[in-house]
Amino acid sequence: MARKKPTDSAFVLFDVVYEDGARTSNRKVPSQLLGGLDGDAPARDVIEEQDHKIAEMSGMRRGPIKSITRSPGQ
Numbered sequence: 001m002a003r004k005k006p007t008d009s010a011f012v013l014f015d016v017v018y019e020d021g022a023r024t025s026n027r028k029v030p031s032q033l034l035g036g037l038d039g040d041a042p043a044r045d046v047i048e049e050q051d052h053k054i055a056e057m058s059g060m061r062r063g064p065i066k067s068i069t070r071s072p073g074q
Contacts, residue, residue, distance in 0.1 A: 009031060010030065010031060010032075011028040011029060011030060011031060012028075012029050012030075012031045012034055012040075012043070012070065013025075013026045013027065013028060013029075013070070013071035014026075014027045014029055014040075014043055014047065014068050014069065014070055014071060015027070015068070015069050015070075015071050016047055016065055016067075016068050017065075017066045017067045017068075018062060018063045018064065018065055018066055019063050019064045019065070019066045020063040022062070022063070025071060026071050027047050027050065029042075029043045029046045029047065030046070033046060040068065040070065043068055044065060044068055047065065047068065048065065051065075
């Protein structure tokens with residue numbers, strides 16, 4: 001039987017749904033920022049910052065984030 005590949009615990013993967021209906025999967029967020037009293041709330045700030053950097057490079061802005069959930073399989 002094949003063994004599962006070890007997961008990289010340095011990052012947590014999130015699926016993001018935007019208000020315009022667009023979706024991105026497996027967005028990496030450092031695991032050290034998550035947990036505690038805020039739970040996964042800091043992930044939104046990290047992903048918004050990533051979107052801002054991508055928009056600067058590509059010239060295309062993303063819409064506002066509607067929801068963020070952890071990717072399945074973690």
